[in-house]
Amino acid sequence: MSRTNPTPQHTAEGSLGHVVFIAAAAAMGGFLFGYDSSVINGAVTGIQKHFNVGSGTTATIVASALLGSALGALIAGWLSDRLGRIRVMQIAAILFAISGVGSMFPPNDAVLALWRVVGGIAIGIASVVAPAYIAEVSPPAYRGRLASFQQGAIVLGIFISQLVNYAVNQGAGGNPNDHIAGIQAWQWMLGIETIPAIIYGLMSFMIPESPRFLIASGHEDRARRVLADVEPTGTNLDARITEIRNVLATEYKPSLKDLWGGRAGFIPIVWIGIGASVFQQFVGINVIFYYSSFLWQSVGINASNSLLISVSTSLVNIIGTVIAMVLVDRVGRRPLALVGSAGMAVSLALAAVAFAQRTGSGSNASLSSGWATLALVAAHIFVLCFAFSWGVVVWVLLGEMFPNHIRALALSVAACAQWIANWAITESFPTMSDWNLSATYVIYACFALLSIPFVYFFVKETKGKALEEMG
Numbered sequence: 116m117s118r119t120n121p122t123p124q125h126t127a128e129g130s131l132g133h134v135v136f137i138a139a140a141a142a143m144g145g146f147l148f149g150y151d152s153s154v155i156n157g158a159v160t161g162i163q164k165h166f167n168v169g170s171g172t173t174a175t176i177v178a179s180a181l182l183g184s185a186l187g188a189l190i191a192g193w194l195s196d197r198l199g200r201i202r203v204m205q206i207a208a209i210l211f212a213i214s215g216v217g218s219m220f221p222p223n224d225a226v227l228a229l230w231r232v233v234g235g236i237a238i239g240i241a242s243v244v245a246p247a248y249i250a251e252v253s254p255p256a257y258r259g260r261l262a263s264f265q266q267g268a269i270v271l272g273i274f275i276s277q278l279v280n281y282a283v284n285q286g287a288g289g290n291p292n293d294h295i296a297g298i299q300a301w302q303w304m305l306g307i308e309t310i311p312a313i314i315y316g317l318m319s320f321m322i323p324e325s326p327r328f329l330i331a332s333g334h335e336d337r338a339r340r341v342l343a344d345v346e347p348t349g350t351n352l353d354a355r356i357t358e359i360r361n362v363l364a365t366e367y368k369p370s371l372k373d374l375w376g377g378r379a380g381f382i383p384i385v386w387i388g389i390g391a392s393v394f395q396q397f398v399g400i401n402v403i404f405y406y407s408s409f410l411w412q413s414v415g416i417n418a419s420n421s422l423l424i425s426v427s428t429s430l431v432n433i434i435g436t437v438i439a440m441v442l443v444d445r446v447g448r449r450p451l452a453l454v455g456s457a458g459m460a461v462s463l464a465l466a467a468v469a470f471a472q473r474t475g476s477g478s479n480a481s482l483s484s485g486w487a488t489l490a491l492v493a494a495h496i497f498v499l500c501f502a503f504s505w506g507v508v509v510w511v512l513l514g515e516m517f518p519n520h521i522r523a524l525a526l527s528v529a530a531c532a533q534w535i536a537n538w539a540i541t542e543s544f545p546t547m548s549d550w551n552l553s554a555t556y557v558i559y560a561c562f563a564l565l566s567i568p569f570v571y572f573f574v575k576e577t578k579g580k581a582l583e584e585m586g
Contacts, residue, residue, distance in 0.1 A: 133344050137252055141245045141248050141322060142265050143268065144204055144265075144268075145265040146311060147211045147272060148268075148269050149270060149274075150275060151180070151215075151234045152181075152404070156276075157279075157280025157281070157304050157425070158301035158304045159173060159177065159409055160291055160408065160412070162176060164291075164292050165292060166223065166224040170549065171546070173545065174542050174543075174545045176224060176228045179232050179235065180231040180234055181538035182232060183238070184235040184538075185239060185538065187235065187237060187238060188242055189239070190240070191523075191527055192243055192247070192524045194240070195328075199328050200251075203244045204315070207237045207240040207241050207244070210236055210237035210240070211308060214230050214233040216306060217233065218305040219306030239531070239534055242533075246526070247514055250262055251325040252323075252325060254345070255580065259448070259578060262510065262511045262515070263507045263511060265514075266506050266507040267433075269506075270429070270433050270435075271433060273432060277426045277429045280304050281423060281425070284419065284422055287299075323340075325341075326345075326359065339356060342355055342356065365520065369523075373520075373521055374521060384516065384518070385525050385528060388513055388525060388526070388532075390573065391512060391529070392530065392536065393536045394562060394565070395506075396536035396540055397562040398559050398566070399463070399559035400505075401541060405541055406545070407421065407428060411424055413480055413548060414487065414552075415475075415481030427495070428494060435498065435502025435503040436502045436507060439506065439508070440507065443508065444578060448508045448576060449574055449576050451503065453571065455501060456505070456567045456570065458497075458500030459560075459563035460560050460564040462493045462497035463493070463556055463559050463560035464556075465489060466490055466497065467553045467560060469493060470482075473486075473552060509533075514526065
C-alpha cells in the first residue's frame with residue numbers, strides 16, 4: 116500500500132464546498148424524515164372520513180410510522196457497520212418510495228398503517244445514518260454546522276410537506292376527500308413523497324463512503340482519497356489515517372452488552388443520550404407537526420386555515436433551525452439547549468392558559484379571538500424556541516457524544532428511545548386532548564422545565580472536539 120505524502124491538491128474553500136455538498140446529499144434522508152413524518156398532518160381528516168374511523172384509530176395510523184421508526188433506528192447502526200453508510204442510505208430511499216406508493220392506494224386503514232410502518236422504518240434508518248455519516252466526513256471546526264444540516268433538512272421536509280398539503284387541499288376545493296384526477300386529495304398528499312425518495316436514492320450514488328468505514332473495512336486507499344477531498348489544505352493524511360486506524364484498532368463490533376453498565380442498566384453516557392432524546396419529544400413538539408390541523412380545528416378554526424397555520428409554523432421552524440445552524444459552533448450546544456428549554460416552558464404555559472378558555476366541544480368548540488391569538492403566538496414561539504435549540508442540538512450531540520467504539524450502536528439506541536417517546540406522545544395526544552387540552556400542555560411545559568436541570572448537570576459540551584476525543 117502506498118505511503119507517499121498525500122498533501123491535498125485543493126483549496127480549503129474547495130474542500131469545504133465539497134463537504135457541504137456531501138452533507139447536504141446525506142441530509143436528503145432528513146428531508147424525507149421530515150416530509151414522511153409530517154405529511155400525515157394534512158391527510159388526517161381525509162383518512163378519518165374515507166375509512167370512517169374515530170380519533171383512536173386515527174392516532175394508531177399516525178403513530179404506526181413511529182413504531183417502524185424505532186425499529187429502523189435500532190437496526191440502522193448494525194446495518195451501517197456491516198454494509199456501509201451509503202448502502203444503508205440507498206435501502207432507506209427504496210423504503211421511502213415503496214411506502215409513498217403503498218400509502219397512496221391503501222384498500223383499508225390497516226394496510227395504510229402497514230405502509231406507514233414501512234415508511235417509519237426508513238425514517239428511523241435516516242435518523243441514524245445521516246448524522247453518523249456527516250459527523251464522520253466533517254472537519255471538527257465545521258462539524259456542528261454540517262451536522263445541523265440534518266435538522267435543517269428535516270424542517271425543510273416538514274415545511275414542504277405542509278405546503279404540498281395546502282396546495283393539494285386547495286386544488287381539491289378545500290376538502291381532502293375531494294378528487295384530483297380521480298384520486299382523493301389526501302392520497303396525493305401521501306403519494307407525492309415518492310419523488311424526493313427517488314432523488315435521495317440518486318444522490319446517494321454521488322457521495323463517497325465514510326472514511327472511517329473504509330478504513331475499518333481495509334480500504335485505506337479509498338479512505339485516503341475521501342479524506343483528501345474533505346480535509347482542509349495542509350492536513351497530514353497519513354497522520355489522520357493513523358489516528359483513525361489506531362482508534363479502530365482498539366474497537367470491536369459492539370453489542371448491546373457493551374452499552375450495559377450493571378445495576379444501573381446502560382452506561383451513563385447512553386442514559387444521557389436516551390434522556391436527551393426523550394426530553395426532545397416529551398415537550399410535545401410533534402403534536403404541532405402531526406396534529407396541528409386536528410388541534411386548530413378542535414378550537415374552532417376551519418380546515419383550510421388550519422393547514423395554512425401548519426405552513427406558517429413550519430416556516431418558523433426553518434427560521435429557528437437556521438439560527439441554530441449559525442450559532443451551534445459559536446456559542447455551543449449547552450447554551451442553546453438551556454435557552455431553548457426556558458423559552459419552550461414559558462410558551463407552552465401560555466398555550467395551556469389560552470386553551471383553558473376553550474368553550475363548547477367537538478365541532479362546536481371555539482376560542483375567542485383574543486385567546487386564539489395568544490394560542491397561535493405561543494405555538495409559534497414554542498416552535499421557534501425548539502427549532503433553535505433542541506431540534507438541532509440533540510441530533511448534533513447524538514452524532515458526537517458517544518465514544519468511537521460504541522457510537523453507531525449507542526446512537527441507534529438513543530434514536531430508538533426517541534421514536535418510542537415520539538410514539539407515546541403521538542398515540543396519547545388525541546385522547547389527552549379530549550380529556551383536557553389545557554392540562555396536556557401543562558404536562559408538556561413541565562417536561563420543558565425539567566430539561567433545564569438535565570442539561571445543566573448531565574450534558575457535556577462537545578463543541579470543537581474531535582470525535583476521537585470522546586470517551
